[in-house]
Amino acid sequence: MSPLPLFHTGWFMPENWSKNGQSMGKALDLSQVSFKYKGTDTFALVDVSWSLAPGECAVIMGPSASGKTTLCRCLNGLIPQALEGTLTGDIVVAGKDVSFFRTQTLAKDVGFVMQDPEAQIVGRTVFEDLAFGPRNLLVPAREIAQKIPEVLSLVGLAGYENRSAADLSGGEKQRLAIAGILAMEPSILILDEPASELDPAGRADLYFHLDRLRQLKKLTLVIVEQKIEGIQAMVDRVLVLEKGRVISQGRPEDLKHLWAQPGIRPGIPNRHTDSPPRDTPACLEVNHLDFGYTPETLVLKDINLSVFPWDFTALMGHNGAGKTTLVKHLNGLIPCGAGTILFEGKDINRFKIKALARSVGFIFQNPDHQIFETSVEKEIAFGLANMGCSKDEIARTVDETLEKTGLESFRSRHPFTLGKGMRQMIAVAAIVALNPRVLVVDEPTTGLDAAGSSLIMDLIQGLHANGTAILLITHDLSLAARYASRLVVMGQGEILLDDHMEKGLGKTDVLQRAGLLPDSSDFSPAKAGALHD
Amino acid sequence: MIDNGGLDIRSKSALFIQFMAWIILFDHPACHGALGLMIMGGGLHMGLSLKQMFSKLIPLTPLFIMIMVFTGFNSGAGFIHPENQAPLITLWPGGVLTRGGLMLGATFMLRLVNMVVLTQILLASTPLDEFINLFVKLRLSPALSFLITTAIRFVPALDQKRTLIITAQRARGVDLDEGNWFRQFKNRVTIMIPLMVNAIVIADQLSMALMNRGFGYRKTWTPMTRLRFRTVDYFILVFSLVSLVSALVIRYQGPIGNLLSI
Numbered sequence: 162m163s164p165l166p167l168f169h170t171g172w173f174m175p176e177n178w179s180k181n182g183q184s185m186g187k188a189l190d191l192s193q194v195s196f197k198y199k200g201t202d203t204f205a206l207v208d209v210s211w212s213l214a215p216g217e218c219a220v221i222m223g224p225s226a227s228g229k230t231t232l233c234r235c236l237n238g239l240i241p242q243a244l245e246g247t248l249t250g251d252i253v254v255a256g257k258d259v260s261f262f263r264t265q266t267l268a269k270d271v272g273f274v275m276q277d278p279e280a281q282i283v284g285r286t287v288f289e290d291l292a293f294g295p296r297n298l299l300v301p302a303r304e305i306a307q308k309i310p311e312v313l314s315l316v317g318l319a320g321y322e323n324r325s326a327a328d329l330s331g332g333e334k335q336r337l338a339i340a341g342i343l344a345m346e347p348s349i350l351i352l353d354e355p356a357s358e359l360d361p362a363g364r365a366d367l368y369f370h371l372d373r374l375r376q377l378k379k380l381t382l383v384i385v386e387q388k389i390e391g392i393q394a395m396v397d398r399v400l401v402l403e404k405g406r407v408i409s410q411g412r413p414e415d416l417k418h419l420w421a422q423p424g425i426r427p428g429i430p431n432r433h434t435d436s437p438p439r440d441t442p443a444c445l446e447v448n449h450l451d452f453g454y455t456p457e458t459l460v461l462k463d464i465n466l467s468v469f470p471w472d473f474t475a476l477m478g479h480n481g482a483g484k485t486t487l488v489k490h491l492n493g494l495i496p497c498g499a500g501t502i503l504f505e506g507k508d509i510n511r512f513k514i515k516a517l518a519r520s521v522g523f524i525f526q527n528p529d530h531q532i533f534e535t536s537v538e539k540e541i542a543f544g545l546a547n548m549g550c551s552k553d554e555i556a557r558t559v560d561e562t563l564e565k566t567g568l569e570s571f572r573s574r575h576p577f578t579l580g581k582g583m584r585q586m587i588a589v590a591a592i593v594a595l596n597p598r599v600l601v602v603d604e605p606t607t608g609l610d611a612a613g614s615s616l617i618m619d620l621i622q623g624l625h626a627n628g629t630a631i632l633l634i635t636h637d638l639s640l641a642a643r644y645a646s647r648l649v650v651m652g653q654g655e656i657l658l659d660d661h662m663e664k665g666l667g668k669t670d671v672l673q674r675a676g677l678l679p680d681s682s683d684f685s686p687a688k689a690g691a692l693h694d
Numbered sequence: 695m696i697d698n699g700g701l702d703i704r705s706k707s708a709l710f711i712q713f714m715a716w717i718i719l720f721d722h723p724a725c726h727g728a729l730g731l732m733i734m735g736g737g738l739h740m741g742l743s744l745k746q747m748f749s750k751l752i753p754l755t756p757l758f759i760m761i762m763v764f765t766g767f768n769s770g771a772g773f774i775h776p777e778n779q780a781p782l783i784t785l786w787p788g789g790v791l792t793r794g795g796l797m798l799g800a801t802f803m804l805r806l807v808n809m810v811v812l813t814q815i816l817l818a819s820t821p822l823d824e825f826i827n828l829f830v831k832l833r834l835s836p837a838l839s840f841l842i843t844t845a846i847r848f849v850p851a852l853d854q855k856r857t858l859i860i861t862a863q864r865a866r867g868v869d870l871d872e873g874n875w876f877r878q879f880k881n882r883v884t885i886m887i888p889l890m891v892n893a894i895v896i897a898d899q900l901s902m903a904l905m906n907r908g909f910g911y912r913k914t915w916t917p918m919t920r921l922r923f924r925t926v927d928y929f930i931l932v933f934s935l936v937s938l939v940s941a942l943v944i945r946y947q948g949p950i951g952n953l954l955s956i
Contacts, residue, residue, distance in 0.1 A: 239902055265911040273906045279851070280899035283844070283907065285822055296916040297908035305916065327850075345908060494861050518867030529895070530855075530862035533887035543884075547867050577891060592866065 187253070188215045188349050188381040189236060194250035195405075196231060196240055205231040207405040209250070215348070218375055218382040218395050220413075223402035224610035225582045229385045230276075232402070233351050236383065237273040238264040255348055269298060272342030274352045276608070278334040287313070287329075287337060288322040294345040308344060315377070316340045316370050331480050332363040336370070343374070349381040350374075357387070357607055360479045360636045362676035368392050387610060389413060442506075443467035444598055444630055445491060445521070450500035452486060460486045462654045464500070468599055472630040473622075475641035475662070478651035479676030484634050487651070488601045491632075492521035505598075519548055522597030522629075526604040528581070528588035537579075538563065538572040541591050548595065562594040566620055582613035589617055599630045606640065618644055638677055642666060650675045703824040704831075705927040708934035710816055715938050717808050719945045722954045723797050726804035733808055737815045746818060747811050754810075758803045765799035766791050774955050794956045801956070827921050835913070844900070852893055859888045 190212040197204045206228045213219050221229050234240045238259040241248045252259045255270035275281055284290030288309055295305045313319050316336040321329075329337060335355055342350065352371075356364035372395040374380055389396065393413045401409040401416070409416055445468035452461040460483045468474065478484050489495040490502055493509055502509045504520055512520070525531065534540040538559050545555045563569045566586055571579060576587050585605065592600065602621060606614035622644060625631045635641050641648065641662070648665030650658035652675040658665055665671075672678045701709075716729055737747045767789055773779050778794030785791070829842065860870070863884045870881050904910070944950045 237906065239905065243902065243905055263910075264905040265908045268906055268908040268911070275899065275903060275906070277899060280896060281903040281906070283900075283904065289821065289823060292918055293909075294907040296918065297911045299912055299914070299916055302916050302918050305918070341907065489861070492865055494864060514864060514869040514872075515867040518865060523862075523865035525858075525862050525865070527858070527862075529891055530859045530888055531866060532891075533884050544866050595866075 186214075188213045188217065189254045189383075190251070191235070191253075192251040194235060194248070194252055196235065196249075197247045198231075199245040199247075201246075203405075205246075205405050206235070209402075209405075209407055211400055211407065211410065213381060213383070213398060215381050216375065216379045217397040218372075219384070219398040219400060220389055220392070220396050221383065221385045221400045221402065222387070222389065223408075225613050226404075226580055227402040227610075228405040229402055230353055231405075233273060233353050233383070233385060235259065236349075236351055237271045238262060238267040239273070265297070268294070268345060268347070270347055271349045271351065272345060272347035274338050274342050274350070274355060276353045276355075276357065278331075278338040281338045281341065282326045282334065284326055286322070287318070287324050287326055290326050290337060291341055291344045294341055298345060305344075312340045312344045315343060315374055317366065332359050332367070335359065335363075335367065339367075339371075347380075349383065351383040353385045354387065354608065355384065358480075358604075360676040361391075361638065361678055362673075363480055365391060368395065371395070441470055443469050444505055446501075446503040447487075447490070448501045448503070450487070450490060450497065450502065452490065452495065452498065460654050461490075464654075464656060466649065466656065466659070468630050468632060470598070470628060470630055471625075472632075472647055473625050473645045474630075474632050474647040474649055475645035476632055476634045476649045476651065477636065477638070477641060477675065477677055478657075482651040482675065483654040484651050485603060488523070488603065488632060488634065491599070491601060492523055493517050494523070515548060518544075518597075519595055520598050522592040522595055522600045524589055524592050524600065524602045524605055526607050528584040531588055531591070532576045532584060535575055536573050537568055537576055537587055537590075540576055540587055541568075541594050544591050544595050558594050562590050565623065566590040566593070567616070582609050582616075585609065585613070585617060586620075589620055593620065593624055596624075596627075597629060599632065600624060601632045601634070603634045604636070605633075606635070606637070614640070636677070638666075638672070650677065652676075700924070700926070701930065702921055702923055702927045703820060703828045704921065704923075705930040705934070706816060706820060707828065708931050710812060712934040712937040712941070713812055714809070715941045717805055717812075719941050720954045721798065721801050721956050723800035723804055725954050726801055726808060730804055730808050730811070733812050733815065737811065740815065740819050742815060742818055747814055750814060751807060751810055754806070758806070761802050761806075762796070762799040765802055766795040774952060778956050797956050823918055824921075827917060827919060830917070831921060844904075848896070848900070851896060852889070855892045855896070856885065856889055859885055859892070862888075 192210050194206055194209045195204055196206040209228075209232065221232060223229055231240065234244060235248075235252050236254055236259070238254075240246065241260060242262075242264045248260070254267065257267060257270065259267060282290050283293050291309045291312060292305050295308065296302075300308075309322060310319065313321055316339055318333060318336055318340065321333075321337075326334070326337065335358070339350075339352070339355070350371075355371075356367055359367060368391070371382060371384075375382055375395070384392075386392070389399070396413050399409075399411060399413050399416050400407060445466075447464050447466040450461055450464040451459055453459040464487060466487075476484050476488065486495065490497055491509075493512065493514065497508075497510055504512065504517070509517060509521075532540055534543055541562050542555050542559050545558055550558070563572050566589070568583075568586060568590060571583065576584055579587070589605065600621065605617050605621070609617065618640070621631060621633070631645075633641065633645055646662055648658065648660055648662045649656060650665070650671055657675055658668055658671045660668070669678060713729065713733065717726065720726070734744075734747065738744075767785075773792075773794035775794070778797060779792060781790040781792055782796075783791040825842070829838070864870075868881055868884050870885070871878065872881065944954065
């Protein structure tokens with residue numbers, strides 16, 4: 162892309178150089194940018210023109226595959242410097258044309274925090290990790306050592322220098338990833354869905370720190386987000402993308418009408434509001450369950466929980482509350498030690514793996530942990546064949562499931578050629594085909610847009626309508642309120658609340674304590690409803 | 695935090711090399727048992743628990759058993775000491791269990807154990823930074839140095855992924871230990887394919903993350919610590935050199951070498 166190879170090093174470019182000279186005074190300026198990844202037919206970005214002033218905060222929104230991440234990659238030079246494809250138009254960031262500067266050179270001005278914090282942590286300790294960026298930029302060691310405590314306090318991790326990076330919680334890792342970029346002192350910070358795996362309190366905390374940083378350091382912020390609730394106050398500009406095109410841009414208050422559109426905000430709630438009948442015996446019973454990964458620390462403390470047929474339960478709580486550990490006990494992924502778990506009156510320790518998997522299905526957050534077949538239909542058929550079903554039964558069930566899930570037209574496609582939302586749908590379909598009595602769903606909508614989330618949740622709701630008890634783990638209170646009829650809240654390994662959804666939503670003190678509401682919120686059931694409108 | 699004993703990475707490497715030399719040069723299980731005790735003692739002294747040192751070996755247990763069985767039925771023709779050639783049990787013509795075979799099996803097993811534990815101790819007690827400093831001292835390019843150290847970090851990340859994938863497959867009814875060996879092999883395909891896909895994804899994201907952090911901005915980077923020799927390091931270097939020469943002399947020149955053979 163570069164007219165002169167020497168320009169790639171950044172040595173011979175004046176700081177505020179730009180091709181057309183129009184970008185002076187702007188933090189970033191895109192003019193008619195289009196991009197197509199190598200080997201694909203469709204454009205990921207089409208004719209995008211956008212600019213942002215220094216110190217402004219912008220949110221990029223849009224459905225899956227709308228080009229949000231591609232746009233971020235353009236802003237920090239990964240496109241066109243590292244990812245191949247066809248790029249047209251001009252991208253000038255911090256006064257530098259990204260076509261002429263390497264990503265490493267742009268990293269001095271533009272920091273990019275990717276979606277998965279795990280993938281960005283390169284040091285064994287927090288200090289090692291934070292020092293990595295400045296060391297590459299040849300900042301003197303003494304300066305780095307002085308800078309690290311300052312950066313850690315900016316993200317609320319003061320005193321963490323010697324902590325093992327692997328032992329941090331999800332929220333702490335996310336803040337470490339941000340600190341790793343801040344240590345390089347960029348003037349523009351780009352964050353790709355930074356709060357997607359955080360509980361509401363963690364999300365509020367993260368944005369509090371980001372807003373503080375913006376004010377203290379005059380940072381320009383570009384944030385990819387699926388929802389804007391709770392952060393409108395700090396946002397100056399919103400850019401809405403769809404199929405790579407800008408469909409709208411402006412100030413948040415001018416674009417309120419867009420939030421209700423499919424693909425940007427969840428639609429009107431259609432929750433099944435009937436109370437679960439409790440006169441039937443429980444299909445799953447957890448009695449006095451204690452568990453700890455180490456003998457010193459109990460992760461689950463005296464858990465008692467009954468799951469009834471027709472239950473649609475939302476299991477909620479802060480990061481590290483013990484939700485996933487609890488549900489892993491329910492289908493034998495963690496052997497039950499202290500306490501008992503009964504499935505239809507029988508101790509689950511006496512079930513074989515296959516039998517239990519057919520009775521208690523489990524859908525994980527990341528579909529790529531389970532997909533391995535070469536076509537969608539084979540992936541769905543695998544579980545049935547593994548259970549010993551006849552060929553006719555397998556064929557019939559696969560056809561029914563493909564039709565039910567809308568995957569019929571993809572039946573022969575390789576799953577890894579499809580997008581993440583579609584792969585999540587395949588993972589759900591593979592479990593739905595087994596028609597389990599109880600279905601545990603762990604954060605199924607993380608990273609999906611509202612339309613993709615609705616598709617998955619409607620499928621799960623369909624299964625529930627046929628009699629399957631659902632146990633949904635989520636941090637999203639509005640999603641839970643929309644679909645579930647029962648709310649179970651966990652905190653520090655204990656069940657803090659087990660009630661009907663409406664009543665549960667009224668107990669704001671418990672919800673706050675469990676990190677499901679930011680401390681300052683005066684959340685009420687009425688507001689929970691308002692979240693959907 | 696694990697105490698690295700305050701040793702310089704160079705003296706640690708010298709210790710590592712001399713231990714490896716003893717492990718490779720000698721075949722007697724008693725020698726490997728003694729080496730194992732020394733290595734374990736060193737690990738405990740540095741603050742590692744037995745679990746940290748030996749947990750990586752648990753999945754290798756079937757391999758150890760197979761080594762013992764197959765090597766136990768060694769013909770015995772190559773053993774120096776006649777008592778080691780004598781058959782203990784004859785199960786079928788040619789299927790003779792010998793004392794020497796059992797000793798050789800124990801040697802192979804202990805050799806593997808010692809190598810794994812020794813490497814584990816070195817990795818657990820040495821920050822990545824010190825490895826990079828050593829590579830820089832050896833005049834390897836920073837990019838190559840970082841490639842090696844990142845590979846060291848990549849393996850645990852992939853291992854975590856493997857655990858998640860096994861959990862996801864078990865949840866859909868895949869029992870890895872079910873059926874005969876062919877069935878078990880087939881079941882493992884359900885782990886291998888997602889693992890390969892995830893490995894590519896991790897590698898791809900890591901390379902982008904490194905560029906985002908300025909890796910490769912210049913051909914060098916800021917050293918955070920200096921390698922510094924203390925008295926104990928000189929002592930360890932001399933000890934390692936003497937030990938290495940002794941190992942070579944004992945193995946190839948003298949009667950003790952025969953005593954330490956089977």
